[in-house]
Amino acid sequence: MYITRVLLPLISLPFLALGQNLSSTNGIGSTPQERHFVTAQQAQTIIAAAAANATAIQIPQNIAVxxxxxxxxxxxxxxxxxxGSIDISMKKARTAVLFNGLSSGGLFPIYLNGxxxxxxxxxxxxVSQDEEVATAGVLGLGALTSAS
Known part of the structure; x- marks a missing residue:
C-alpha cells in the first residue's frame, strides 16, 4: 500500500520531467512577454478554417483548440x-501539446514563428478526414504543424 500510494508517484516524477522538452519553442519564456500562447482570436480563426473544410467535405466535426x-x-x-467525439477532440488537442508536439489522427500542435x-x-x-480538417485549421491561421 505504501509503495503504490507514496513511493510510486515519487519514483515517477523524474521520468515525467524527462518527457517534457523545456525549450524556447514550447511557449514558455522567462517573462510573460516572452510566453507564446494561442489567443482567443487565433483559436477562432483556426476553428473557422477547420469548420469550413469540414463543411466542404460534408463531415460534421468537433473541433478543439x-x-x-x-x-x-x-x-x-x-x-x-x-x-461522443466532443471529449475526444479535446483530448486530442491536449495530447498534441502535452506530448511534445505529437501529430496523429486529427491532432496537431500549432507552431507560429517557431x-x-x-x-x-x-x-x-x-482518421484521414479528422487530419484534413485539423490541418486546414492550422494552415488557416498561417501556422505550421511542426517547429521546422
Missing amino acids: VDPSGLLVAFLRQDNAYI YLIGGVGVSGGT
Whole structure:
C-alpha cells in the first residue's frame, strides 16, 4: 500500500520531467512577454478554417483548440457532429501539446514563428478526414504543424 500510494508517484516524477522538452519553442519564456500562447482570436480563426473544410467535405466535426498547457481556448461542435467525439477532440488537442508536439489522427500542435502556441484536435470523421480538417485549421491561421 505504501509503495503504490507514496513511493510510486515519487519514483515517477523524474521520468515525467524527462518527457517534457523545456525549450524556447514550447511557449514558455522567462517573462510573460516572452510566453507564446494561442489567443482567443487565433483559436477562432483556426476553428473557422477547420469548420469550413469540414463543411466542404460534408463531415460534421468537433473541433478543439488548447494553449501550450493543454487548457481549452475554443471549441466548436458542428450541427450533427457525434456527441461522443466532443471529449475526444479535446483530448486530442491536449495530447498534441502535452506530448511534445505529437501529430496523429486529427491532432496537431500549432507552431507560429517557431513557437508552440497550442494544439488542435478534431474528431467526428475517419482518421484521414479528422487530419484534413485539423490541418486546414492550422494552415488557416498561417501556422505550421511542426517547429521546422
